Every structure is written in C-alpha cells, then in structure tokens.
Amino acid sequence: xxxxxxxxxxxxxxxxxxxxxxxxxxxxxxxxxxxxxxxxxxxxxxxxxxxxxxxxxxxxxxxxxxxxxxxxxxxxxxxxxxxxxxxxxxxxxxxxxxxxxxxxxxxxxxxxxxxxxxxxxxxxxxxxxxxxxxxxxxxxxxxxxxxxxxxxxxxxxxxxxxxxxxxxxxxxxxxxxxxxxxxxxxxxx
Amino acid sequence: xxxxxxxxxxxxxxxxxxxxxxxxxxxxxxxxxxxxxxxxxxxxxxxxxxxxxxxxxxxxxxxxxxxxxxxxxxxxxxxxxxxxxxxxxxxxxxxxxxxxxxxxxxxxxxxxxxxxxxxxxxxxxxxxxxxxxxxxxxxxxxxxxxxxxxxxxxxxxxxxxxxxxxxxxxxxxxxxxxxxxxxxxxxxxxxxxxxxxxxxxxxxxxxxxxxxxxxxxxxxxxxxxxxxxxxxxxxxxxxxxxxxxxxxxxxxxxxxxxxxxxxxxxxxxxxxxxxxxxxxxxxx
Numbered sequence: 001x002x003x004x005x006x007x008x009x010x011x012x013x014x015x016x017x018x019x020x021x022x023x024x025x026x027x028x029x030x031x032x033x034x035x036x037x038x039x040x041x042x043x044x045x046x047x048x049x050x051x052x053x054x055x056x057x058x059x060x061x062x063x064x065x066x067x068x069x070x071x072x073x074x075x076x077x078x079x080x081x082x083x084x085x086x087x088x089x090x091x092x093x094x095x096x097x098x099x100x101x102x103x104x105x106x107x108x109x110x111x112x113x114x115x116x117x118x119x120x121x122x123x124x125x126x127x128x129x130x131x132x133x134x135x136x137x138x139x140x141x142x143x144x145x146x147x148x149x150x151x152x153x154x155x156x157x158x159x160x161x162x163x164x165x166x167x168x169x170x171x172x173x174x175x176x177x178x179x180x181x182x183x184x185x186x187x188x189x
Numbered sequence: 190x191x192x193x194x195x196x197x198x199x200x201x202x203x204x205x206x207x208x209x210x211x212x213x214x215x216x217x218x219x220x221x222x223x224x225x226x227x228x229x230x231x232x233x234x235x236x237x238x239x240x241x242x243x244x245x246x247x248x249x250x251x252x253x254x255x256x257x258x259x260x261x262x263x264x265x266x267x268x269x270x271x272x273x274x275x276x277x278x279x280x281x282x283x284x285x286x287x288x289x290x291x292x293x294x295x296x297x298x299x300x301x302x303x304x305x306x307x308x309x310x311x312x313x314x315x316x317x318x319x320x321x322x323x324x325x326x327x328x329x330x331x332x333x334x335x336x337x338x339x340x341x342x343x344x345x346x347x348x349x350x351x352x353x354x355x356x357x358x359x360x361x362x363x364x365x366x367x368x369x370x371x372x373x374x375x376x377x378x379x380x381x382x383x384x385x386x387x388x389x390x391x392x393x394x395x396x397x398x399x400x401x402x403x404x405x406x407x408x409x410x411x412x413x414x415x416x417x418x419x420x421x422x423x424x425x426x427x428x429x430x431x432x433x434x435x436x437x438x439x440x441x442x443x444x445x446x447x448x449x450x451x452x453x454x455x456x457x458x459x460x461x462x463x464x465x466x467x468x469x470x471x472x473x
Contacts, residue, residue: 031293034289069211074214078221079298131295145341157295
C-alpha cells in the first residue's frame, strides 16, 4: 500500500487521475455483461449513472455536469448516438451535486441508494422523453417505436434499473468515496 | 497578465484534464467504442468456450427430416439455377460466441467475440439455433455488435411461408415480435412459419424467423400477428454469421430495415421481372 502522504503532490495527482479513470473503465467494461444476480427482467444496473452520482455528491454542479457529459458521450458510442445519454447523465450530475449542497440528506449508504434510485428513474424518463420527441417530430413516416410502446417499456426498465442500480450503488460508491477522501486529506496535510 | 497567469496556475491542470477527457470521450463515441469492446473481448477471452458446441441430431426422425430438407434444398437450388434466379446466401459460415449484451436497456444488441480479423463485415446476418437473430452493425478487429431483430428499431420484411402473405415485423424487446400485414385479410393462423421476404432490403429472402403465436385480424390500421422467434434470443450463447449479398456496408445505418410504406422496389422482387406472373410464381 502506497502512503499518499509521502508522495510528491504531482505524483499524487497523477495517481488520483489513474484511479479515477480506471474506475470509469471498469464501469464501462461491466456494462455489456449480464452476470447472475445483476439482472432483473434482462435489465442490468446502470453503472455509469452510479459512477456519476458517486462523483457528484461532493462536487460542484459544473463538475457533475461535465462528468455526466463525458460518460454520456462514451455510452453513446457504445450503443447508439440518438437519443443521447449525455443529456440525462449531465442532468443527473447537476441534480446530485445540488441535493448534496443543500444538506437535506446525511451521508450514508441508504441515502446514496435513495439518490441513485431517484436518478435512475429520472435518467430513463429523460431518454423516454427524447424518444417521444423524436417520434413526434418524425411523424408517422418512419416506423419507429410508438408513444405507447415507449412509455410501456419505460415503466418496465425504469423500475428494474432503479432497483438494481440502487442495490449495487455502494459497490461503486464506497471504494471511490474512500479514495477521494484520502486524496483530499493528504492534500490538505 | 499576472491575474491571467495566476488563473492558469490554479485551473490549468484541471482544464487540461477536462479537454483531455472530453476529447477522449468524443474519440470513443466516433469509433463507436471500438477500443472498449476490444479490451472487453480480450478480458473475456478466457471465459468463452474454445469451440462451438456441436449440435447432435436428437433422434432418427430428426435425422430423416434433416436429410429430406437437404434433398429438397438442393432440388430447389437446381430449379432456381434453371430459372436464372440468383442464390440467396453465399460464402462461409462463421460461428461466433456471444460475449456481452447491449450497454443500455433501450437497445437490444449483443456483442460477439469475432470481428473483421475473422472475416465478419457490417451487414452480415446473424442466426441462432433455429432462425435469424439480427444483423451486424459494427465491427472491430476482434469483436462485433449485432442489432437484434427484437429491437424496436429493427424492422424486417417477412412472409408467411404457407400462404405467402407479406408483412413486416417490429421488435418488442423480448422473445416475441409483432408482425403487421400489408393485406387487410391475410390467410394466417397460429402455427404458421414466418420467413424473411424478398422485399426485405437488408436480409436475403427465405431465412426462418419464427412461428405465429396468435393473430389479431381486427387491429387497425393493419392486421397483426404475434410471432414467437425460433431462436432463444434472450439467452443466446453462440450465433452463426453468414455473409450477406444485400449488405449495404453502411455503418451509420443503424435503423434497419424496410419501410413498408415506401414504394416497393421492383428489382428486389423476382416475380416482377417475370413475363408471366402466375399465382404460384413465388411458391418455390
């Protein structure tokens, strides 16, 4: 175990960046898997959303928005760029940072799980709204999803994704939060 | 100048990191996550089986039916060759393991552990045990992404094998798909076999899709049938990739397939060029 306090500030910063980036990479690599226990109605946890929430709880709204934007762009590349995930994740980042600012909720696993639950529902709703807008603007010409199909499907996946994401949230949140706290402590020392 | 310098000292690194990660994210988006899927493929390599499981015929009846099928297929090919009808599927088959599912719940995709190095191209057909499952939409060195026919954006022109009534299927994000007919009163009943039609722009005709489960003739604006897909699309382990003569090789075309409301292209209809269109013309 490396002692953070002994490191040069720049080395510490580089290490922080490497740990943060590799945690994102881990979340990205786990996205296409459907491991036993991580699946409900063939829907898995939204790992990127959990990461964005974990990142944003102790940061500013701008930082939350940027993290959401970056991860959303990456997820667009891994699935399909329209409608975009960047919008929903950026809004999740902003709102999470804002909730924490007002100190309504104390910090523990339960509150993180609750935030993730709400944000997962919100993120799926934003995607569904984008689908609906696409559907309305395209008219009946292209045989895309219909409004009824979109919102029926939204109900199914919003609930199962929210349940699973909130249950798995501590797995991402706990180690990351601990790491960032240590880095911050060593910087102040 | 001094304040600018001080601002840069405080925020320069953060700004640099931000630009770096934004451009990295954009690069991943433009390459459709190729690097991530390559890495994913590399990491899951030890977990996948070495070779495709050999499917053994269950009993004597299955063997007999298979032999009759081979006989009929070869007869069919000879007759089609006599008519000057071009062949449907050519090229070799590639067995590919399914190493992952879609990275989001709104799309029905699978990730395969074979890529351009093994000869898979964009537009190739993926078939599971018993019928088609989708179409390759993106290929990296050693992985590829398949848009399943159960995806709501995936629409395939199909036909009822018995009565030749045409329609198209829409995905429902599960093992069932909805077939909409072009005709008001189609001759269809539960148990009928459904195959891709010659109007499909992205799939070759005659590939098995599924079996009619229930029919709703009163549905407006067009009669609908619920099709049960023959291949177990929710727990695929291996798929067979065929080369596709109709492949458009356009990676941006993620929204297949037919828009049945568009005028039908007569070049895709073998009967349209016949001088004697008979009622049995399409019943091969």
